[in-house]
Amino acid sequence: MRHPSYECWLQYEPVKNSGRANEYRSWCARLVVSEQGEVLNTAVDELRSGIRRMLGLRPAIAAELGPSKQIVIGTAASVLLTPDEREEASDLPEDGYFMRTVSDERGERLVIAGRAERGVLYGCFHLLRFLALGEETEELHIIETPKHRLRMINHWDNMDGSVERGYAGQSIFFDQNKFVADRGRIADYARLLASVGINGLTINNVNVHEVESKLIDDSFLNDVADVAGTFRLYGIQLYLSANYAAPITIGGLTTADPLDPSVGAWWKGAAANVYAHIPDFGGFVVKADSEHRPGPFTYGRDHAEGANMLAEALEPYGGVVIWHCFVYNCMQNWRDRKTDRARAAYDHFKPLDGKFKDNVILQIKNGPMDFQVREPVSPLFGSMDRTRHMMEFQLTQEYTGQQRHLCYLVPQWKEALDFDTYAKGEGTPVKSLIAGITAVSNIGNDDNWTGHLLAQANLYGFGRISWNSELSAEGIADEWARMTFGAEPKVAETVLDMLVRSWRIYENYTAPLGVGWMVNPGHHYGPNVDGYEYSLWGTYHYADCVGIGVDRTRETGTAYSQQYFEPNASMYDTLETCPDELLLFFHHVPYTHALRSGETVIQHIYNTHFDGAKQAEGLVAVWRQLEGLMDESRFAEVLERLQEQAEHAKEWRDIINSYFLRKSGISDKLGRMIY
Numbered sequence: 001m002r003h004p005s006y007e008c009w010l011q012y013e014p015v016k017n018s019g020r021a022n023e024y025r026s027w028c029a030r031l032v033v034s035e036q037g038e039v040l041n042t043a044v045d046e047l048r049s050g051i052r053r054m055l056g057l058r059p060a061i062a063a064e065l066g067p068s069k070q071i072v073i074g075t076a077a078s079v080l081l082t083p084d085e086r087e088e089a090s091d092l093p094e095d096g097y098f099m100r101t102v103s104d105e106r107g108e109r110l111v112i113a114g115r116a117e118r119g120v121l122y123g124c125f126h127l128l129r130f131l132a133l134g135e136e137t138e139e140l141h142i143i144e145t146p147k148h149r150l151r152m153i154n155h156w157d158n159m160d161g162s163v164e165r166g167y168a169g170q171s172i173f174f175d176q177n178k179f180v181a182d183r184g185r186i187a188d189y190a191r192l193l194a195s196v197g198i199n200g201l202t203i204n205n206v207n208v209h210e211v212e213s214k215l216i217d218d219s220f221l222n223d224v225a226d227v228a229g230t231f232r233l234y235g236i237q238l239y240l241s242a243n244y245a246a247p248i249t250i251g252g253l254t255t256a257d258p259l260d261p262s263v264g265a266w267w268k269g270a271a272a273n274v275y276a277h278i279p280d281f282g283g284f285v286v287k288a289d290s291e292h293r294p295g296p297f298t299y300g301r302d303h304a305e306g307a308n309m310l311a312e313a314l315e316p317y318g319g320v321v322i323w324h325c326f327v328y329n330c331m332q333n334w335r336d337r338k339t340d341r342a343r344a345a346y347d348h349f350k351p352l353d354g355k356f357k358d359n360v361i362l363q364i365k366n367g368p369m370d371f372q373v374r375e376p377v378s379p380l381f382g383s384m385d386r387t388r389h390m391m392e393f394q395l396t397q398e399y400t401g402q403q404r405h406l407c408y409l410v411p412q413w414k415e416a417l418d419f420d421t422y423a424k425g426e427g428t429p430v431k432s433l434i435a436g437i438t439a440v441s442n443i444g445n446d447d448n449w450t451g452h453l454l455a456q457a458n459l460y461g462f463g464r465i466s467w468n469s470e471l472s473a474e475g476i477a478d479e480w481a482r483m484t485f486g487a488e489p490k491v492a493e494t495v496l497d498m499l500v501r502s503w504r505i506y507e508n509y510t511a512p513l514g515v516g517w518m519v520n521p522g523h524h525y526g527p528n529v530d531g532y533e534y535s536l537w538g539t540y541h542y543a544d545c546v547g548i549g550v551d552r553t554r555e556t557g558t559a560y561s562q563q564y565f566e567p568n569a570s571m572y573d574t575l576e577t578c579p580d581e582l583l584l585f586f587h588h589v590p591y592t593h594a595l596r597s598g599e600t601v602i603q604h605i606y607n608t609h610f611d612g613a614k615q616a617e618g619l620v621a622v623w624r625q626l627e628g629l630m631d632e633s634r635f636a637e638v639l640e641r642l643q644e645q646a647e648h649a650k651e652w653r654d655i656i657n658s659y660f661l662r663k664s665g666i667s668d669k670l671g672r673m674i675y
């Protein structure tokens, strides 16, 4: 039997409110569509099955308009639309759609029209969401256009079946260096992604190892094409992570120098072969000169030269190169206080602005370090107005509890997207500058996809926000909770409340005030204050007996703060104006320093760690109140994770508090027990 949450938010439970159900049935008895197309067929199938499951009705499928109420779906080319509607649909941006009720001499209809098939599919999922949420459908007038053209997911899946930083089982694509034989689960995944508007994905890890390098040659291209075909049905384009050294590792050349003509020619041949198999292939995602991956630096070339060579190979087919900016010195010495990992991406890429070809998109992590629970927004956003770039988030909770802890990340992403860069004066938020958004996947072959059932909300929320970054984190959580657990108000309200508070709770009992890390090296789970303090990775907090924090100010520190536009640069640089939650990211201060909140740094550490652990315990208590209001298995599996979180939060609390009590010699003014 399938896990009750296998279909995630597409539960399609029967509509309970009979008034609403009747209203919906009146529209849904007849479904009119006159065109054929792969994605359109997917849309029709989805609509049919959703209607059947939610309304107990098998809609009649017709190719012509009828006299009674009906749903009409079509692209801008559909003869079912009026000339005005056709024009309106063709004026929509790519992937856009409208959904409205019309009543005229041609009959009463609920029209879902997309500029193209993909828009129609999104419109159908939108209607189904409306039905699931019990929204009114009598007077619809909705126009939806995505805020971002590229809405992607990156998998860090290896062909042996493991998933780098994966916390939800093994890969759904690969096993034992082959593609999995049963592709059914891949189709189910494509459906989930399409339902929230995702239109691109990579299936393999950006750390491209030996076998995976061959995904772009004849060894695996038939399989890749087959999987691309599955995603294509759902309007999702496939990309591959490519190994920069592939000309050597699989091409038999002696160099991967981007300026060597034989290298360019090799990539052109490779691209031609990929496109012969997959005509709508999206392009290559490349992590070069990062964490020991090969790249153009080996040959004394810069990243523009490296990326452009690949871009030239893909250009004839409309493909893009998505190039990682996660380039930094991972062999640092903790004694060296001038090298600053946070500065690295900007220092490497800003000077190259304007040198990249148009089909290169730089992929920038939301923060300058590495997906910590709290970081400032990367200053690269806004600093390159002649280079296309996109945002990278991390769904997989590498540093945010690894899907053992609850951490709903949409509020964090909202903050990053809304951050005002001041690049073109006040009112230049990150979301206005980017060509797209991508995120590292949090799914695997676990029964419920994400390990922690409530982590599904991050996948859902990512899709929704990459479609429309104006949506609120609460609104998204509310939709997700109701679609996942049904309309029982107590469940939906409780889950919503838990999700919305969870990021802050996690932050409370882990690394304080933006300083980050303090995790066990390697796997990154659990507290270890000095775990990364003396290592090569450039991830230090510099705690001693007097104070803590990284001095990134202009005068006395690494001057990272100056990578921002004013007034952000001064705001972060000045102790008095730097936001508390990022204080230790920008400043080294004594433990007795008073925060803007009025509390000292040391007392803040104690308070938040006691609070955070208590709040984590509180999550268990509120969840327990839901017993009996949902199926036993979902109740029990979430309970188990929350209990583990509560226990683990105490460990965090104790390790962090003890460490700082001993370092600082300052006791908790509330006299609580510190071990």
Ligand code: GCW
Pocket (backbone or CB within 6 Å): 156, 164, 165, 205, 206, 207, 287, 326, 370, 371, 398
């Ligand atoms: O967060 C870090 C991870 C690495 C990962 C890297 C990256 C795929 O610890 O496992 O490598 O980011 O983004 O490339």
